[in-house]
Amino acid sequence: MSAPHAVGPPKTSHGVGPPLWLLLELTYRCPLHCVFCYNPTEFAATGPELATADWLRVLTEARALGAVQLGLSGGEPLVRDDLEPIVAEAHALGYYINLITSGVGMSEERIRALKSAGLDHIQLSFQDSTREMNDFLSSTRTFDRKAQVAQLIRKYDYPMVLNVVLHRLNIDHVGEILAMAEALGAQYVELANTQYYGWAWLNRAQLLPSRAQLARAEELTRRFRERVGSKMQVYFVVPDYFETRPKACMNGLGSIFLAITPDGTALPCHAARMLPGLELPNVREHDVRSVWYDSAAFNRFRGEAWMQEPCRSCPERQRDFGGCRCQAYLLTGDATNADPVCELSPHHHLVTEAVAQAERAAMAGAAPGTVAAGATPLIFRDHRISIAVEPRRGAAPAA
Amino acid sequence: MSGIALGARPAIAHGMRLQWEPAQEAHVLLYPEGMVKLNGSAGAILARCDGARTLAEIVADLERSYSATGLADEVTTFVALALERRWLELRE
Numbered sequence: 001m002s003a004p005h006a007v008g009p010p011k012t013s014h015g016v017g018p019p020l021w022l023l024l025e026l027t028y029r030c031p032l033h034c035v036f037c038y039n040p041t042e043f044a045a046t047g048p049e050l051a052t053a054d055w056l057r058v059l060t061e062a063r064a065l066g067a068v069q070l071g072l073s074g075g076e077p078l079v080r081d082d083l084e085p086i087v088a089e090a091h092a093l094g095y096y097i098n099l100i101t102s103g104v105g106m107s108e109e110r111i112r113a114l115k116s117a118g119l120d121h122i123q124l125s126f127q128d129s130t131r132e133m134n135d136f137l138s139s140t141r142t143f144d145r146k147a148q149v150a151q152l153i154r155k156y157d158y159p160m161v162l163n164v165v166l167h168r169l170n171i172d173h174v175g176e177i178l179a180m181a182e183a184l185g186a187q188y189v190e191l192a193n194t195q196y197y198g199w200a201w202l203n204r205a206q207l208l209p210s211r212a213q214l215a216r217a218e219e220l221t222r223r224f225r226e227r228v229g230s231k232m233q234v235y236f237v238v239p240d241y242f243e244t245r246p247k248a249c250m251n252g253l254g255s256i257f258l259a260i261t262p263d264g265t266a267l268p269c270h271a272a273r274m275l276p277g278l279e280l281p282n283v284r285e286h287d288v289r290s291v292w293y294d295s296a297a298f299n300r301f302r303g304e305a306w307m308q309e310p311c312r313s314c315p316e317r318q319r320d321f322g323g324c325r326c327q328a329y330l331l332t333g334d335a336t337n338a339d340p341v342c343e344l345s346p347h348h349h350l351v352t353e354a355v356a357q358a359e360r361a362a363m364a365g366a367a368p369g370t371v372a373a374g375a376t377p378l379i380f381r382d383h384r385i386s387i388a389v390e391p392r393r394g395a396a397p398a399a
Numbered sequence: 400m401s402g403i404a405l406g407a408r409p410a411i412a413h414g415m416r417l418q419w420e421p422a423q424e425a426h427v428l429l430y431p432e433g434m435v436k437l438n439g440s441a442g443a444i445l446a447r448c449d450g451a452r453t454l455a456e457i458v459a460d461l462e463r464s465y466s467a468t469g470l471a472d473e474v475t476t477f478v479a480l481a482l483e484r485r486w487l488e489l490r491e
Contacts, residue, residue, distance in 0.1 A: 005441055006437055007437070
């Protein structure tokens with residue numbers, strides 16, 4: 001017997017492994033209006049949602065390729081009244097099924113039905129520890145509802161997994177957020193700092209925290225981990241903008257991750273809809289196998305041939321794959337550039353300038369956790385604004 | 400070393416799922432938003448952790464399957480690691 005251990009993801013003989021992680025964004029409809037939503041700002045201009053039968057076919061085809069981790073997301077997936085049959089089919093096919101939800105739309109009747117359909121896990125999002133800030137940031141009255149859903153999650157014997165997106169307006173509440181999570185009996189808490197795509201990109205000047213805020217939050221998290229020990233796993237995701245090396249985004253595009261958007265467009269990452277010149281395939285016209293292995297879009301950023309300097313000759317290129325293509329595009333206007341988060345990028349100053357601007361805003365203004373009077377108003381994710389907004393590409397949003 | 404009693408009955412932890420994946424030709428462990436691919440030996444050990452068999456029985460079964468002896472240390476070490484990572488839990 002050889003030594004037992006865990007191993008990395010598989011590759012086929014032609015070097016491309018299966019889409020192990022499948023994300024179905026079942027709908028862009030959402031009762032919340034979060035200022036940091038990563039959904040495309042132009043979501044209202046996309047086509048009609050796939051029908052139940054289309055989703056079931058996608059599940060079958062992707063499973064045959066080896067997809068096994070399934071995320072059901074949106075928008076708010078509970079808006080779809082066919083969520084239960086989708087879960088049942090996914091379960092029968094052998095997926096591990098994660099529901100990623102705000103909790104709005106969950107009832108005891110639905111959670112019972114989802115449980116019996118085979119749903120494995122529910123990730124519940126909170127916007128803050130206080131009703132006021134939670135409700136402000138989502139532009140809804142949802143805090144109490146979420147707390148009730150957390151109780152349902154416990155009652156139905158699911159692991160309690162909470163996600164809280166952090167940014168300048170709530171990052172000073174990390175202590176309270178963790179206390180809330182503990183009181184709710186959370187086993188996993190993801191403190192995910194906002195990354196700047198979609199609606200968060202529009203609101204970047206208002207959302208990016210200062211370095212001091214980030215350091216305080218990390219220190220509070222460290223102390224909390226020490227106190228609670230292993231009963232709770234706390235993940236703290238640092239905003240890319242404070243790093244000096246980029247993340248290995250999606251483990252490289254077209255490597256393990258496949259997202260299907262509400263209208264059937266297939267994406268190699270959550271935000272790829274914005275990338276120019278990518279002719280994204282649609283599962284209405286192509287089966288999942290040809291989307292994954294054959295489409296130009298999914299092959300575009302595989303391997304290294306697309307890279308420019310400094311990535312092309314960088315000894316770290318196989319570790320981070322040049323970082324995030326969408327971030328490179330948003331900040332520099334060219335998706336083949338190095339992710340400017342990297343301090344080796346000639347565009348790194350775009351990131352440090354944004355951070356410096358956040359520092360100035362934090363100094364000038366507003367008490368932590370509040371919005372300064374006279375500051376640029378936050379843009380809430382909204383159907384009407386989505387129609388009106390021009391996606392601002394290649395240039396940083398105004399302060 | 401680990402100090403796990405040979406009479407302990409390890410089981411796949413609550414909220415985790417172990418399954419064979421033909422596309423990966425491997426056992427994988429699935430949990431909220433994560434997945435671990437196991438090599439053959441690790442998969443063989445975890446597949447026997449059903450909460451019914453004792454650690455001693457698991458070792459004996461593996462020794463029969465692999466026509467080997469003296470696997471107790473290696474298996475116990477891996478079970479200890481899996482407990483630490485919360486892949487496994489002990490049933491009384």
